[in-house]
Amino acid sequence: MSGDLHCHTIMSDGSTEPCRVVELAAGLKLPYIAITDHDTMSGVNEALMCAKGSNVRVIPGIEVSTYDYLHRKKVHILCYMPKKPEPLLEMCEQTLKNRTETTIKMIEKVSARYPVSVDIVNRYASRSAAIYKQHIMLALMDLGYSPSVFGELYSELFSSKNGWALIDTKLPETRDAMKIIKETGGAAVLAHPGVYANFDIIDELCGLGLDGIEVFHPRVSKEDSNRALEASQHYNLIRTGGSDFHGMCASRVTPLGLKQTEDSELEKLLMRFE
Numbered sequence: 001m002s003g004d005l006h007c008h009t010i011m012s013d014g015s016t017e018p019c020r021v022v023e024l025a026a027g028l029k030l031p032y033i034a035i036t037d038h039d040t041m042s043g044v045n046e047a048l049m050c051a052k053g054s055n056v057r058v059i060p061g062i063e064v065s066t067y068d069y070l071h072r073k074k075v076h077i078l079c080y081m082p083k084k085p086e087p088l089l090e091m092c093e094q095t096l097k098n099r100t101e102t103t104i105k106m107i108e109k110v111s112a113r114y115p116v117s118v119d120i121v122n123r124y125a126s127r128s129a130a131i132y133k134q135h136i137m138l139a140l141m142d143l144g145y146s147p148s149v150f151g152e153l154y155s156e157l158f159s160s161k162n163g164w165a166l167i168d169t170k171l172p173e174t175r176d177a178m179k180i181i182k183e184t185g186g187a188a189v190l191a192h193p194g195v196y197a198n199f200d201i202i203d204e205l206c207g208l209g210l211d212g213i214e215v216f217h218p219r220v221s222k223e224d225s226n227r228a229l230e231a232s233q234h235y236n237l238i239r240t241g242g243s244d245f246h247g248m249c250a251s252r253v254t255p256l257g258l259k260q261t262e263d264s265e266l267e268k269l270l271m272r273f274e
Contacts, residue, residue, distance in 0.1 A: 002260045003032025005059065005269075006078065006191070006214065006242025008249075011043035013132040015247035018043040019050035021256065026054050030257045032266060034059040034242065036078055039092035039099075040129035041085060059270075063191060064088070064181060065095055067171040074196045075174040078214065078240070081273045082186030091172055091180055096130040102169040103131040109165040110136060110157060114145055133158050134249045150251040174201065175208065182209045187273045189240050192217040194224025199231065206235045212269065216241025216259040218252065238272075239265045 007021055008014035016024075018035060025033045035047045035058060044060045051058045061080045068075050082088060107118050116139050124138040125131045136157075137149045146153040157165040181188045189212035193199055202213070215228040216239075232239045243258040244250075261269070 002263055003266050004030060004242050004257045005034040005240050005261050006036050007033050007245040008037050009035060009043040010127045011040055012037035012128055013134045013249055015249045018047040022047050022050040022056050024256050025056045028257050032057045032059060034061040034080060036061040036063045038063050039065055039095045042129050064177055065171050066174040066177040068174040068201055071200060073198060075198050076191035077181055078189040078191045079181045079184060080187040082184030085184050088180050088184050095171060098170045099130040102167050105167050106165050107136060114140060115143060149249050178205060178208045187211045187269055189214060192220055193228055194220035199227055202231050212238035212240050215239045218243060218254045218258050238268050
């Protein structure tokens with residue numbers, strides 16, 4: 001009954017079609033996957049249709065990008081099985097608009113040194129709900145300027161420390177977003193708290209109705225995974241896990257199913273929110 005509850009597709013910043021993610025899961029005999037694209041659920045129905053008649057069960061989801069303006073950190077919250085997602089999707093629509101506008105400005109900066117344009121990059125973002133930095137990199141790869149999406153050129157352009165083309169996207173405030181997520185009737189799970197050092201906001205999020213925490217994730221250290229595990233025990237949170245699958249648009253080797261949710265915790269999630 002185990003599952004990979006953190007999967008991205010071409011509908012956001014992944015490289016893989018929703019149907020292909022289902023096919024990969026079937027080949028791996030992975031019973032459950034969650035489609036959790038950034039700030040959109042546009043790939044969920046396609047994945048659900050493709051999963052019909054297979055041994056794969058698709059859990060509808062979304063990864064909501066937020067910003068904790070008090071601690072000046074990004075916070076990502078996974079929402080699973082929302083019953084009334086409309087207000088959440090409306091909020092996320094503004095995030096997608098902001099992201100595209102920001103990325104267009106980054107394209108303009110990059111075009112001063114490399115032969116890319118908005119029209120060129122748009123070809124790589126044709127199915128995505130927004131334009132991402134990864135789409136710029138895919139264009140630069142095809143032009144021969146980089147052998148991979150992530151690497152030396154990505155760091156030069158978009159490193160959070162000194163990337164000369166990086167422009168941050170305006171995101172909704174974490175607490176405001178959390179309230180809207182809870183209104184959907186779905187599960188609210190703090191994604192990879194070790195990636196953005198979000199441990200200091202867990203108590204506050206629990207007060208707003210946090211249901212779970214992502215304990216198992218390929219980009220967190222063993223120490224941070226243990227901290228997340230301790231938080232799940234202290235606050236009685238559902239423990240989840242996922243590969244954060246992005247296909248070839250990943251910063252490291254992260255095959256589907258690399259990290260998974262434990263059977264007992266997946267059962268809790270399904271029983272509580274189905």
